[in-house]
Structure formats: C-alpha cells, structure tokens
Amino acid sequence: MAEEVSSQMNSLSISETNPSSSATISLVSGDDIVFKVEPTIAKEMETVQSFIDETDGKITTIPLPNISSHDLPYVIEYCEKSIAGKITKEFEAEFVKKLNNEEVKELFLAANYLNIKKLLDFLSQVIADRIANKSVEYVRRYFGIENDFTPEEEAKLREELAWTFTGVDPDDEDEN
Amino acid sequence: MEKDNITNDFVSNLPKEILGHIVSFLPNESSMETILISTKWRDxxxxxxxxxxxxxxxxxxLAKFLTSFDDFDPLKHPRKLQFHYDQDYALLATIANSTKLLLDFNFSPLKKECNENTQKHYELQFKLNEEKKISYNKCFSLKTLYLKSISYLTSEVASSIVSSLxxxxxxxxxxxxxxxxxxxxFNFELHKLTILDCLELKWLHLKTSKLKSFQYRGSLPWILPEFHxxxxxxxxDFRLGLSCGGIKSKDFDATLLTIKNSQALTLCRWTFEINEMP
Known part of the structure; x- marks a missing residue:
C-alpha cells in the first residue's frame, strides 16, 4: 500500500519516506496562514507542483500570496475529493451551495492561479450557470465590470446582434 | 448575496483563454450575449x-472558416472573416454558431465602388433538389443563412453557395x-423564407413545398408559387406599394395562394385595393 502511494508520488524526491511531518507541504496563504497538506494534494495544483519540482523537492513551504486563508480550505477540500475519486454531482452541488458569488469568483481565480484543471472546469460551469440567461446588466454586476460602451456603440451592437442572431428564431428564445 | 460593490473588475486581467473557458460552458444562445458586457468582450x-x-x-x-469554428469553444477561433477578393471587394462572414451564418457581400472599405455595383440588375436562382445535388462542400451543414447585399458581381457565388446547402x-x-x-x-427542408428590403425585386418564383414561414418586406413583386x-x-409588408405598374388585382391571386392557409397572418397595407383605382 505504502509502495503504491510512493510510486504515485515519484515526482517528489521526498516521497520515499512515509507520510510524516517532513513529507507534508506547507501552503502559505496571502494572509500568512499555513496549511499543511499531503504531497498528493500539492500534486493536484500544477503551479505548486512545478515549484516543488524546480527545487527538487527541497522546498516544501510554498507561499501563495494571491490566495486567502478563506479560500484555500475550499481548494484543498476539492483536491482531496478529487484524489479520492469522490467528485460526484452531489458533492459538487453541496460544495457550490456553500459559496456566494464573490467566493465563486475568488475560487475561480485561485483555481486559475494554481492551475487546477478540474476545479477550473467545475467553477467555469458554476459561473456559466449563474450568468446564463441573465440580462447583460446582471452579468456586468456579477463580474463587477463597468459598462464602457457609449450609448451609440451599445445601440449599434445590439442592433447588429438582433439583426444577425435573434428575433428570427423565436423557437430558440421561447425558453428564456 | 448580491451586494457586489466591488470596484476591481473580476475579469479584466484574465487572459482571453480563461474568459473563453467560461464562455464555452454557456449555452449557445447565451454565450453570444457576453459580447454586450464591455468593449473588451466585444473585441x-x-x-x-x-x-x-x-x-x-x-x-x-468559407468552408474552411466554418469548419474551424467550434460551438463548444466559440472564442477559440474568430467567428468573423473578412475576405478581400479581386482587389476592390470584400465580404464579411459572421458565424453565430456552426449552423448559422451571415454573409454580407457589401463589406467594402471602398464604398463608392459598391454603390456603382448595386446599380446593375441581376437574377438569383437557388436550386437544390434530389436530382441535382451538388454538395461539393460537405462541411456546409448550415441551417440558417443570412444573405445581405448581394450584387450582380456576387450573384453567382451566392447561388452556388446556397445551392450546396x-x-x-x-x-x-x-x-x-x-x-x-x-x-x-428547394425540395429539402427549407421551412422559413424571409426577404427584406430587396426593393427592386419584381419576380419571386417559389418552388418550396416545405415552407412553413414566409416573411416579405418591400414592394409587391409578382409572386409565382408552385405549391400550395x-x-x-x-x-x-407591402407598404412600399407595387414593384411595377403592370400588376393588376387578379395578379395578386398568386400571392393569396401563398398565404391562404396560414395560421397566423400579419399584413401591412392591402395593396391591391389601391391598385383598383384607374
């Protein structure tokens, strides 16, 4: 069993030893809170893993200045589930229920920064679900984006859009 | 939950690929609307x-351009193509999704030239039936096609494109x-025909048995339907009147044939009443 684990971790020079305090990776959040995680967790985070690889595993304390101690536990939780192969629809539904819009965005940025493909896909879907079929004004508020169109530009664009893509296939819009 | 009083823009600093990633998870019709968010998204x-x-x-x-487009990741490849041909002319193709395309044939930086072109008259023949199925471009799986500003110069191209769909x-x-x-x-599944603002159209010959929806705006042409x-x-909408003086009220019967069984009918100005006057 231990061998199996260590073979999984062969990119970590430190992985020869049994999981112990020396094997854990310390992730330091932007507000200086240390989170100790198993190397397998770190492996899920490509950014962290490549940092470890570059230093031949000698450095096990990784500063993550862009990620707060509020968000990091969520990321770790997701990675743990992912390793355990327990990412189910139910888990994801529960996971996302805990998050408000702000947290979803922060986690998305964290997943992007840490380069965690699965989490990024998942959160992209969550964001997409939350802005799908919403008004543009809502989406702007959601993203915190200023409308920088002049009224003329926006009117022109809307006209182009209406002309080309909508208003002609009422069947497609009825569902909205 | 909706306080959202943040000042920093969540997406402005993200690379295009990441924004495209979010968009790729949106349903098709919805994804296109992100174009309205800001100038950055429009661009x-x-x-x-x-x-x-x-x-x-x-x-x-065009075929190549359409093939490279990916519905599931619509920002991955541009959805607009500007094609400059024969030096002075250009067309603009815009993809809405892989089955929906707009072709604007009068997209030209040299507007003067175009105005000259539009003076000349031309005919269009869209012909697609089982006997003569050209289909040299299998990738043309378009279901909706918008053709804008065709001129006599591009009528042949337009005909050959449509005839392969x-x-x-x-x-x-x-x-x-x-x-x-x-x-x-068209013997195939052409359900919907819309003709808007083709102001010099005098003859409209319809041989489309499957038509379900017909919309016309312009001056009343001779309409020759071959099917009921x-x-x-x-x-x-014939608010512009007649396309030529020769049309009598009895010639309008054919137009009536096209609409006689329609479940929903919208008419703007009943033209032939005026025509009855000497």
Missing part, C-alpha cells in the same frame, strides 16, 4: 480573420439592391 468576439484571394476562392475559404432550413435575404428576379427551388403552402405564419 474578443469581434476578432476577425482577414484573407485575400479571388472570387473563385470564396466558397472554399442541403440542410438549409431558414433563408434570409436582405437589402439586395439590383435583385430583380429570385427563384427558389400550409404556412404556420406569414408576414407581408
């Missing part, structure tokens, strides 16, 4: 490929100045 959507060539290349360039369900023809005669011969339709809706 993402409006990235345009520019190509140069000759008129003969148009079909192939055996999945076409909806055809929209807009602002084709100089178009004098239009003949549509059972339209579900029709919108006829």
């Amino acid at each position: 993402l959507w409006n990235e345009t490929i520019v190509r140069y060539g000759t008129k003969q290349d148009i079909t192939n360039v 055996d999945h076409l369900e909806s055809l929209v023809i807009v602002s084709c100045n100089g178009l004098k005669s239009l003949s549509i011969d 339709f059972n339209l579900s809706d029709a919108i006829l």
Whole structure:
C-alpha cells in the first residue's frame, strides 16, 4: 500500500519516506496562514507542483500570496475529493451551495492561479450557470465590470446582434 | 448575496483563454450575449480573420472558416472573416454558431465602388433538389443563412453557395439592391423564407413545398408559387406599394395562394385595393 502511494508520488524526491511531518507541504496563504497538506494534494495544483519540482523537492513551504486563508480550505477540500475519486454531482452541488458569488469568483481565480484543471472546469460551469440567461446588466454586476460602451456603440451592437442572431428564431428564445 | 460593490473588475486581467473557458460552458444562445458586457468582450468576439484571394476562392475559404469554428469553444477561433477578393471587394462572414451564418457581400472599405455595383440588375436562382445535388462542400451543414447585399458581381457565388446547402432550413435575404428576379427551388427542408428590403425585386418564383414561414418586406413583386403552402405564419409588408405598374388585382391571386392557409397572418397595407383605382 505504502509502495503504491510512493510510486504515485515519484515526482517528489521526498516521497520515499512515509507520510510524516517532513513529507507534508506547507501552503502559505496571502494572509500568512499555513496549511499543511499531503504531497498528493500539492500534486493536484500544477503551479505548486512545478515549484516543488524546480527545487527538487527541497522546498516544501510554498507561499501563495494571491490566495486567502478563506479560500484555500475550499481548494484543498476539492483536491482531496478529487484524489479520492469522490467528485460526484452531489458533492459538487453541496460544495457550490456553500459559496456566494464573490467566493465563486475568488475560487475561480485561485483555481486559475494554481492551475487546477478540474476545479477550473467545475467553477467555469458554476459561473456559466449563474450568468446564463441573465440580462447583460446582471452579468456586468456579477463580474463587477463597468459598462464602457457609449450609448451609440451599445445601440449599434445590439442592433447588429438582433439583426444577425435573434428575433428570427423565436423557437430558440421561447425558453428564456 | 448580491451586494457586489466591488470596484476591481473580476475579469479584466484574465487572459482571453480563461474568459473563453467560461464562455464555452454557456449555452449557445447565451454565450453570444457576453459580447454586450464591455468593449473588451466585444473585441474578443469581434476578432476577425482577414484573407485575400479571388472570387473563385470564396466558397472554399468559407468552408474552411466554418469548419474551424467550434460551438463548444466559440472564442477559440474568430467567428468573423473578412475576405478581400479581386482587389476592390470584400465580404464579411459572421458565424453565430456552426449552423448559422451571415454573409454580407457589401463589406467594402471602398464604398463608392459598391454603390456603382448595386446599380446593375441581376437574377438569383437557388436550386437544390434530389436530382441535382451538388454538395461539393460537405462541411456546409448550415441551417440558417443570412444573405445581405448581394450584387450582380456576387450573384453567382451566392447561388452556388446556397445551392450546396442541403440542410438549409431558414433563408434570409436582405437589402439586395439590383435583385430583380429570385427563384427558389428547394425540395429539402427549407421551412422559413424571409426577404427584406430587396426593393427592386419584381419576380419571386417559389418552388418550396416545405415552407412553413414566409416573411416579405418591400414592394409587391409578382409572386409565382408552385405549391400550395400550409404556412404556420406569414408576414407581408407591402407598404412600399407595387414593384411595377403592370400588376393588376387578379395578379395578386398568386400571392393569396401563398398565404391562404396560414395560421397566423400579419399584413401591412392591402395593396391591391389601391391598385383598383384607374
């Protein structure tokens, strides 16, 4: 069993030893809170893993200045589930229920920064679900984006859009 | 939960790929609307490929362009193509999704030239039936096609493109100045035909048995339907009057044939009443 684990971790020079305090990776959040995680967790985070690889595993304390101690536990939780192969629809539904819009965005940025493909896909879907079929004004508020169109530009664009893509296939819009 | 009083823009600093990633998870019709968020998003959507060539290349360039588009990741490849051909002319192709395309034939930086072109009259013949199935471009799986500003110079190209679309369900023809005669011969699933503002159109020959929806705006042409339709809706707007003086009220019977069974009918100005006057 231990061998199996260590073979999984062969990119970590430190992985020869049994999981112990020396094997854990310390992730330091932007507000200086240390989170100790198993190397397998770190492996899920490509950014962290490549940092470890570059230093031949000698450095096990990784500063993550862009990620707060509020968000990091969520990321770790997701990675743990992912390793355990327990990412189910139910888990994801529960996971996302805990998050408000702000947290979803922060986690998305964290997943992007840490380069965690699965989490990024998942959160992209969550964001997409939350802005799908919403008004543009809502989406702007959601993203915190200023409308920088002049009224003329926006009117022109809307006209182009209406002309080309909508208003002609009422069947497609009825569902909205 | 909706306090959202943040000042920093969540997405402005993210690379295009990441924004595209979110968009790729949106349902098709919804994804396109992100173009309205801000100028940055508009510019993402409006990235345009520019190509140069000759008129003969148009079909192939278009086919290639359509093939590279990915519905599931619509920002990955530009959805606009500007094709400059024969030196002075250009067309703009805009993809809404892989089954929906707009072709604007009068996209030219040299507007003067175009105005000259639109003076000349031309005919369009769209012909697609089982006996004569060209389909040299299998990738043309378009279901909805918008044709804008075709001129006598591009009428042949337009005809050959349309005549190769055996999945076409909806055809929209807009602002084709100089178009004098239009003949549509489709045995396939063409359900919807829309003709708007083709002001010089005098002859409209319809050989489309499956038509369900017909919309026309412009001056009343001679309409020659070869089938009795059972339209579900029709919108006829002849506020511009007659396309030529020779049309009598009895000639309007054919137009009536196209709409007689329509479930929903919208008419703007009942033209032949005026025509009855000497």
